[in-house]
Amino acid sequence: MSLIPVITESLLSLLFLGVLLILSKLGEEAFRKLGLIPFIGSILVGILVGPGVLNAIQIIPPISVFISLGINFLLFLSGAEEFEASRVRTMLGKKTLIISIFQFTIRFTAITLVGLLLFHQLIPALIIGIVAGMASAGPLTRLLTDTGLARTDEGTSIFSQVLIIEIAAVVVFSFVYDLAGKPFTAVSFVIIAAELSVAIFGIVLFGRYVMIPLLEFVEKHFNSREAVFAIIIGLLLITGFIGQLTGFNSALVALFLGLLLQKFFANRPLLKTKLNAFTYGFFEPLFFAGLGLYFVRVTPYLLLFGVTLFAAALFVDSGVGAVASRIFKVDAWKNAFGTCVNGGVDATLLVTAVTATTALVSEFTYSATAIAIALLSLTAPLLFRLRAPVVKVDQDGGEKEIVRQQLNQLTAIEISKALPTVSITQDQPVQAALRRILDMDARAIVVIDGTRKPMGTLLLRNAMSLSNRELRTLKVSDVLWDEPVIVSENETALKLAALFKEKNIPMIAVVGSQGLLEGTIMEKEILRRIVTSVEKPNEPVESAGSRE
Numbered sequence: 001m002s003l004i005p006v007i008t009e010s011l012l013s014l015l016f017l018g019v020l021l022i023l024s025k026l027g028e029e030a031f032r033k034l035g036l037i038p039f040i041g042s043i044l045v046g047i048l049v050g051p052g053v054l055n056a057i058q059i060i061p062p063i064s065v066f067i068s069l070g071i072n073f074l075l076f077l078s079g080a081e082e083f084e085a086s087r088v089r090t091m092l093g094k095k096t097l098i099i100s101i102f103q104f105t106i107r108f109t110a111i112t113l114v115g116l117l118l119f120h121q122l123i124p125a126l127i128i129g130i131v132a133g134m135a136s137a138g139p140l141t142r143l144l145t146d147t148g149l150a151r152t153d154e155g156t157s158i159f160s161q162v163l164i165i166e167i168a169a170v171v172v173f174s175f176v177y178d179l180a181g182k183p184f185t186a187v188s189f190v191i192i193a194a195e196l197s198v199a200i201f202g203i204v205l206f207g208r209y210v211m212i213p214l215l216e217f218v219e220k221h222f223n224s225r226e227a228v229f230a231i232i233i234g235l236l237l238i239t240g241f242i243g244q245l246t247g248f249n250s251a252l253v254a255l256f257l258g259l260l261l262q263k264f265f266a267n268r269p270l271l272k273t274k275l276n277a278f279t280y281g282f283f284e285p286l287f288f289a290g291l292g293l294y295f296v297r298v299t300p301y302l303l304l305f306g307v308t309l310f311a312a313a314l315f316v317d318s319g320v321g322a323v324a325s326r327i328f329k330v331d332a333w334k335n336a337f338g339t340c341v342n343g344g345v346d347a348t349l350l351v352t353a354v355t356a357t358t359a360l361v362s363e364f365t366y367s368a369t370a371i372a373i374a375l376l377s378l379t380a381p382l383l384f385r386l387r388a389p390v391v392k393v394d395q396d397g398g399e400k401e402i403v404r405q406q407l408n409q410l411t412a413i414e415i416s417k418a419l420p421t422v423s424i425t426q427d428q429p430v431q432a433a434l435r436r437i438l439d440m441d442a443r444a445i446v447v448i449d450g451t452r453k454p455m456g457t458l459l460l461r462n463a464m465s466l467s468n469r470e471l472r473t474l475k476v477s478d479v480l481w482d483e484p485v486i487v488s489e490n491e492t493a494l495k496l497a498a499l500f501k502e503k504n505i506p507m508i509a510v511v512g513s514q515g516l517l518e519g520t521i522m523e524k525e526i527l528r529r530i531v532t533s534v535e536k537p538n539e540p541v542e543s544a545g546s547r548e
Contacts (some may be wrong), residue, residue: 004153013062017286020057023049026287037139037343037377039288043370046292052367059293068355070287071348072240072254073279077346078138079258079263080272096157099327100164103320103339107133107313108172109164114312118305118368124361127353128369129188130311132376134169135162136344143341143381147388154330157198158338161324166345170255173349177249180360199248200256203239207260215264229274232261236312251352255345264298291347294354295367302364306371313372314340314379336385343377412496413489416510416519423448423509426455426477434463442522443506446478446484452516456481456511484509489518496521 028039049057057063112129119125140162141150149155151440178192214235221226239257240250263271286392296302315339325335353360361369423446424433437445437460447456463471485508486498496508500523511517 001134009060010062013060013212016057016063017066019049020046020063020289021282021285022322024289028285029221037381039343039347040286040378042285042376043292046289047295047298048056048292049291050295052292052295052298057293058475060453063290064292064355066283066286067290067293067351068250069354070279070283070290071352072236073283073344074099074287075251075348076236076254076258077279078348078405079255080256080262081138081191082332095327097164099324101168103324104165104168105163107317108169108317108322111309111313114309118308119365123176123364124365126367127173127350127361128309130169130173131178131346131353131369132309132342132372133317135165135317135339136343136346136348137163138344139377139381140341143338143384147385149334151390154334157328157330158335160342161321161339162336163330170252170345170349172353174252177353177356177360180356181358188382193542196248196523198247199243203243203253203256204238204260207257210263211257212264218546220425224452228271232275248350249356251348253341256422264386271414287351288347291351291370294363296349296363296371297448298367301370302367305364305368309368309372310379313376318380318383319378331387333387334384337380340376341380341384342373343520346373374405410493410520411489412487412491412493412508412510413518415493415496418519419522421517422446422507422520422522423474424458425450426475428476429472430463430466430476430479431471433458434471436459437514446507446509446517446520447481448517454486454517456486457484457507457509458482458504459506486511489513 024042025043029041030037031041032038047053051058061069105225108129110129111133112125115125115128115132116122119128135336140159142157144150144159149158174196175192179188182188182192188488214233215228219232235252236257239253243253244250265275280463313401318336321339322332322336324339325332328335345491347370350361350366354363354366420440422436422440422442422444426447426449433445433447437443437458442460444457444459446454449455449460458476458479458481462482466474466479482505485499485503485505487499487508487509487510488511491510499508500506504524508521509517510521
C-alpha cells in the first residue's frame with residue numbers, strides 16, 4: 001500500500017489556504033512599507049498565483065467557502081464599526097443627505113452608461129455603476145486620521161458624504177441583486193421593493209428582539225465569553241443561510257446584523273477585539289487574495305478595459321465631488337478625491353456579484369472592474385495627500401494617548417470576564433485557597449460569604465508563614481485577610497490602574513449593583529493591556545476605519 005495519500009480537494013485546500021494566507025500577509029506588508037494601500041498587495045498575490053498569471057491555485061469548493069465566509073464577516077464588522085450609527089445621527093442633516101444621494105445618483109448613472117457601452121449588458125453595467133460609483137468609509141477614515149483631518153469640520157463633511165454614498169450603494173445593490181433574472185416591469189419593481197422591505201424589517205426584528213437578548217442571556221447565565229463568541233458566529237451563518245434561501249444575499253444580512261449589534265459591541269470591547277482578530281487575522285487576507293483568484297487570464301485586452309473603467313470612474317467621481325465641495329464649503333481637491341476612496345464594501349459587493357448562484361457579472365467583467373477598483377484604491381489617497389500630507393505624530397505622546405484611550409474604553413466587568421474568577425468562600429480550607437491561587441497564577445484570592453459578597457482579600461504572603469498542620473486544618477476564615485478592594489462593574493480600566501498603584505494590592509473585586517461579586521481582576525491583566533497598546537502605538541484605538 002502506498003504511503004502517499006490520495007490528494008483530494010479537501011486535502012489540497014489545506015495547502016492552498018496556507019500558501020494564500022502567508023503570501024497575502026507578505027504582500028500586505030510589502031505595500032504598507034511602500035506607503036500604499038496594503039490590501040492591494042493581497043489582491044496582486046491572488047492574481048499572480050491564480051488563473052490570472054501562474055494558475056498555481058484555483059478556486060476549488062473549500063476555498064470558495066472560506067472566501068464566502070470572509071465576505072460575510074467583513075461586512076458584519078463593517079456594519080458594527082464602519083457606519084458608526086451614533087456619529088451618523090449627529091452629523092447628518094437634510095442638506096448633506098440630499099446632496100450626497102444626488103452625488104451617488106449622478107456617479108452611478110454615468111458609470112453605468114460607460115459599463116453598458118463596454119459590455120452591452122444591463123445587469124453587469126448596473127453592478128459596475130454601483131461599485132465604481134460608490135466610496136468606502138473605512139479606508140477614508142484611515143486616510144483622514146493619517147492626514148490629521150479626522151476630527152475637523154472639513155474631514156467630518158467629507159466623511160458624512162462618503163457614508164451616505166456607501167449606504168445608498170448597498171441599498172441599490174440589494175435591489176439589483178434581487179432584480180436579476182426577473183422581468184423589468186413596474187409590478188416586479190414594486191414586488192422587489194416590498195420583499196426587500198420585509199427582509200430588512202425581519203432582520204431588524206431578529207437582531208433586536210432575538211439575537212441581542214439571546215447573547216445577553218448566555219453572557220449572564222453561563223459566564224462564558226467563548227459561548228457568546230460562538231453563538232454570534234453560529235447565528236451569522238444561520239441567518240445568512242436563511243437570507244440566501246429567501247433571495248436576500250447572506251453578506252447583506254451580515255451587514256445589517258452588524259449595524260444592529262453596534263451598541264452590544266460598544267459595551268464589550270474585548271469581545272469585539274476577539275472578533276476583529278478572528279476576521280482581520282484570517283478571513284480578510286484570504287478574502288482579498290481570493291479576489292485575485294476569480295480573475296481571468298490577464299491580457300492587454302483585459303487591462304485596457306480595466307484602465308478605461310478606472311479613468312471613467314475617477315473622472316466622474318472626482319468631478320462630482322469637486323462640484324459638491326462648493327455646497328459644503330470644503331476644499332475642492334480634498335472633497336474630489338476624498339469622496340472617491342475605494343477598497344472596502346465595494347470589493348465585497350463585487351465578489352458577491354460574481355459568486356452569486358446565478359452570476360450577475362462574468363469573470364471577465366469582474367476582472368476588469370476589480371482592476372478599476374484597485375487603481376481607484378491606490379490613486380485617490382495619493383492624490384488626496386498632495387493637498388493634505390500625512391501628519392507626523394510625536395511617538396511618545398501618541399503612545400500615551402493610545403494607552404489612555406484603550407484603558408478608558410474597557411470596563412471592569414469586561415476585563416474580569418476575560419479570565420475565571422479567583423474567589424473562595426470563607427468556610428473552605430486554606431489549602432484549597434492556596435491551590436486555587438497557584439492554579440490561577442495569582443498572588444491573592446477574594447474571600448466571599450455564602451451570598452457572594454466580598455469579605456476580604458487573602459494574600460499569598462499571608463499564608464506563607466503557616467505550618468503544614470495549619471494549612472491542612474485551618475479554614476480561610478481562621479487566617480488574616482486584608483480589606484477587599486472593591487469597584488463597580490462599570491469602572492474604567494484607567495481608574496483601575498491608578499487603584500492598583502494606590503492600594504498596592506494584586507487583586508480587585510468587581511461587584512454588580514447588588515454588591516455581589518461578579519468577577520476579579522489581577523494587576524497583571526491591566527499591565528498586559530498597557531504593554532499591548534505600547535507595542536502597537538500606530539494602530540488607531542477605534543476599529544472603525546482602521547482597516548484599509
